[in-house]
Amino acid sequence: MIDLQTTELDLHAFIDGRLADGRRREVAMYLDAHPDAAERVAAYAQQRDVLTLLARCLAPEPSPARLARLEATLLDAARRRCRARRTVATAGAAFLAAAG
Secondary structure (H helix, E strand, O other), X not given: OOOOOOOHHHHHHHHOOOOOHHHHHHHHHHHHHOHXXXXXXXXXXXXXXXXXXXXXXXXXXXXHHHHHHHHHHHHHHHHHHHHHHHHHXXXXXXXXXXXX
């Protein structure tokens, strides 16, 4: 029997813990009645866990000091860009004044 009330989106939300309690119970009952879907959900959860672990290994949480250095670097770059634009604008205005 096909349950049109439980979708793949419901199953993924179930895995991610993003369902309201009532809906979570409904999906859990659906999974109890549909072992093939329960197996799929278990595989999805395992994939999520592996990807989460891989992401942690590849991109560890940045430290506060590292974030502060990054912020300082970005602010510095923005200031340099502003100075360069002002210089170009001033030079352009001087050229137009001299040419006019």
